[in-house]
Amino acid sequence: MLPILPVATPASARLPRWYEYVCLVLGLGFLGLMCLGWTPIAALLNVVMPEDAGRRLGRRVISGGFNAYLRWLEWLGACRFDLDELDTLRAAGPLVLAPNHPCLLDAVMVISRLPDVACIMKASLMDNLFLGGGARLARYIRNKPVLGMAHGAVDDLKRGSLLLVFPEGTRTVRSPINRCQPTTALIARRAKVPVQTLLIETDSAYLSKGWSLFRRPDMPIRYRVRLGARFDPPRDGAEFAAQLERYFADELSRAELVPPPCPAAST
Template structure:
């Protein structure tokens, strides 16, 4: 009897997962094709346009997550959200186990700038969003650092997943040095966000239709803020060492399997 219920519930969640992603895709298409391009034409002030676009993205994600919750696709709990209101000019770093990590975190950030692949600027549907939201393309490493420094200096928040891609099950947890490099070069404090999911769902090796037997429950914890001054030495020769040490420290904080 119990297994029959789980099976039927799984079939329902499979249908609703497909429906939810169709709604998400259609909404993204309409926003990127019409609304965000309209903002680019109508609002000339970059700051106002970026703020309005990021707010629109945040509320769109809230609606999508509400849909997934109501239809039983998943559940989620986010703790210590209020800490994010203290994070002007802060780098927000998180582990990346799941396709929905960006959606979950962005839905509760007061403002959120992201680093995106430079190739997306050639995408008809995405380039308008990137421009309207003030997202930062990762074209040239030095230019990327300058853009991030400028963004953080004016009080914006940048969301980074230092793994560079979703966590791969069974492989060692490893961070790239980009996040540490940005933080140290920009002298920006770091807010730690930890993401856990009760089931294997929407991971690197799982498609949307690989629905687990039980409903996935996400727990997102907004953790402590790291003062970047604790990781910086003033001599230029130590820059690479500082970046390496900070990357190692972040690895210990973000690795889900590490003892905290």
């Protein structure tokens, strides 16, 4: 008889180690197959579809795919996600969404609930085999050159979209928040749109800075995304970056879920 998979294990109970390896392989495999299957289709559609139609389709497919991926992780029992507060933002654009950035799943969680999000991506990822075709169809924005990134972000906001920007610029290595960069403020000021902060909490360092993609974490992992304060379009980039850093530090110091130190912080 096959063993019963512990898909209903309470979040407080540790999964068997052998099953954590199963979840790791099945989770990464599911995401990889999904990306590989969509990439050639998206690349073809990017050539034949009008820009606006391609943008809408590309973003909806990515949002739906990420949602399916997170549901798969939940069904396996690997993760628990509390993302319901994001649903209130679906018709709230244009806004600059500014979350803290503890791990690689942050953008996946936000986009999974919001089907019209423009995402600023590393230029290297835009040419990636797994992600490039879909990202280009969705008209995601390259982070280089900086001036082109800023113009692209402002143009997308003027279309009424949500824009996802991580104020830290990279994953958190200094608890509870890295030094925030002025990019968020500069884009919001140029586009004349508010900045909506998002507070991402987790009890694991999985996929934080320095965590290998194939390193097994303790499971299940809990994630929570809640809405933070909404700030008016800022006037001064450096001043607003410091304000954001203080705000995140204060809020995250009282978070329900707190991860252990990330690998990069201890090296």
